[in-house]
Amino acid sequence: METIYALSTAAGRAGIAVLRLSGPRVREAVFALTGEGPGPAREVRLSRFRDPQTQAPLDRGLLLFFEGPASFTGEDVAEFHIHGGRAVVAAMLRALSALPGLRAAAPGEFTRRAFENGKLDLTEVEGLADLIDAETEAQRVQALRQMEGALGQLYEGWRARLIRALAYAEAEIDFPDEDVPGGLTRKLLPEIEALAAEIAAHLDDGRKGERLRDGVEVAIIGPPNAGKSSLLNRLAGREAAIVSEEAGTTRDVLEVRLDLGGVPVTLADTAGLREAAGAVEREGVRRALARAEAADLRLVIAAPGAGGDFSLAREGDIRIVNKLDLGGDVPPGVLGVSALTGQGLDRLEAALRERVGAAYEAREHPMITRARHREGLGDCAASFARAGEALKAERDAELAAEDLRLAARALGRITGRVDVEDLLDVIFRDFCIGK
Numbered sequence: 204m205e206t207i208y209a210l211s212t213a214a215g216r217a218g219i220a221v222l223r224l225s226g227p228r229v230r231e232a233v234f235a236l237t238g239e240g241p242g243p244a245r246e247v248r249l250s251r252f253r254d255p256q257t258q259a260p261l262d263r264g265l266l267l268f269f270e271g272p273a274s275f276t277g278e279d280v281a282e283f284h285i286h287g288g289r290a291v292v293a294a295m296l297r298a299l300s301a302l303p304g305l306r307a308a309a310p311g312e313f314t315r316r317a318f319e320n321g322k323l324d325l326t327e328v329e330g331l332a333d334l335i336d337a338e339t340e341a342q343r344v345q346a347l348r349q350m351e352g353a354l355g356q357l358y359e360g361w362r363a364r365l366i367r368a369l370a371y372a373e374a375e376i377d378f379p380d381e382d383v384p385g386g387l388t389r390k391l392l393p394e395i396e397a398l399a400a401e402i403a404a405h406l407d408d409g410r411k412g413e414r415l416r417d418g419v420e421v422a423i424i425g426p427p428n429a430g431k432s433s434l435l436n437r438l439a440g441r442e443a444a445i446v447s448e449e450a451g452t453t454r455d456v457l458e459v460r461l462d463l464g465g466v467p468v469t470l471a472d473t474a475g476l477r478e479a480a481g482a483v484e485r486e487g488v489r490r491a492l493a494r495a496e497a498a499d500l501r502l503v504i505a506a507p508g509a510g511g512d513f514s515l516a517r518e519g520d521i522r523i524v525n526k527l528d529l530g531g532d533v534p535p536g537v538l539g540v541s542a543l544t545g546q547g548l549d550r551l552e553a554a555l556r557e558r559v560g561a562a563y564e565a566r567e568h569p570m571i572t573r574a575r576h577r578e579g580l581g582d583c584a585a586s587f588a589r590a591g592e593a594l595k596a597e598r599d600a601e602l603a604a605e606d607l608r609l610a611a612r613a614l615g616r617i618t619g620r621v622d623v624e625d626l627l628d629v630i631f632r633d634f635c636i637g638k
């Protein structure tokens with residue numbers, strides 16, 4: 204195993220920079236740069252870093268050593284907290300690269316080693332990545348929880364129960380004539396149905412965890428010139444979309460990212476919906492419709508007069524009449540605003556916050572955050588259904604066992620733990636079959 208190093212903080216000028224090393228040659232590297240061993244693990248030491256060849260001083264900073272396996276990667280790890288100047292970082296990296304057996308880390312390689320050494324499961328790795336990418340408060344809460352193992356524990360708990368059930372099924376297959384109470388496999392049915400119900404409930408989550416991770420899609424729709432771009436600009440607090448007095452200028456889908464009460468929102472201004480004149484505009488309308496169709500929430504805007512036209516609106520949409528400054532009535536259940544004067548925008552923002560924030564904020568229980576999880580759980584549920592059928596029909600126990608094995612594997616793929624056979628050995632050991 205090679206020893207790897209990398210700049211773990213962002214590149215560029217800063218107060219400090221942290222270089223991280225992991226692998227079997229960490230102690231040697233520390234000695235080469237500081238002239239001393241790493242000292243006791245987990246104790247900070249002020250060190251002078253020198254060029255190993257010339258002994259010229261490179262910087263003075265803090266040294267932190269973690270002895271494997273009690274480290275992030277499970278290997279020996281050292282951190283050099285140095286000054287965050289470009290030349291300092293460059294000189295230190297140059298010195299490290301000249302040491303034998305050391306090389307620059309590939310992207311994600313520290314975390315990969317942590318996974319391979321059993322320090323993190325795959326859901327925790329994803330949680331870590333999401334935490335680094337988190338832009339809003341609710342995203343941070345969700346990512347931190349996943350990084351700390353909430354999702355992985357849920358899945359591993361299911362997998363352990365499943366493998367126990369599987370062990371019973373196998374016992375009956377392997378020792379059919381033994382004094383195992385008859386119809387043991389039938390006794391599995393309640394446990395399998397309970398597991399299947401828990402997984403189904405977990406899957407039936409309105410994709411909220413995924414929405415929170417990716418951003419909730421909000422589409423602004425309405426006829427040309429209703430003020431969609433103006434409203435988007437108002438909400439975004441900056442000039443994000445082109446506002447023009449000529450109808451049909453918003454030909455494509457423009458979007459801005461908003462942080463609504465901790466929930467990330469992608470607000471999309473769609474092309475005006477009308478009988479399109481040109482081909483380009485027709486394409487804009489097609490995209491607008493597709494986008495609006497897929498959106499989690501839609502703001503339907505009408506121009507004032509005649510009570511507004513909300514023929515496009517469906518249940519759950521927020522209905523808005525814009526250009527309130529020009530006068531006109533606001534029908535009940537409709538929000539009156541003026542993108543020009545800002546009138547009514549507080550209420551619109553509050554409505555958005557309520558709808559988005561309440562629906563998508565991080566939950567108490569862990570949520571599915573990626574399609575990968577959903578696919579694994581779907582496979583697991585399908586295998587469960589087949590196993591349940593086989594058991595109910597009192598068909599061949601081996602068929603049911605095979606499906607349970609597939610279900611366990613599907614769960615194991617989500618966490619990255621696919622060692623079904625190892626677990627079976629462990630579980631078999633506390634079976635009182637007496638053989």
Ligand code: GDP
Nearest residue numbers: 427428429430431432433447448526541542543
């Ligand atoms: P879109 O086609 O729906 O995106 O509409 P725009 O945002 O481009 O606005 C069309 C025209 O209406 C522009 O001239 C805007 O300045 C104007 N407009 C937008 N909102 C208001 C408003 O609240 N009051 C008034 N008086 N004019 C507005």
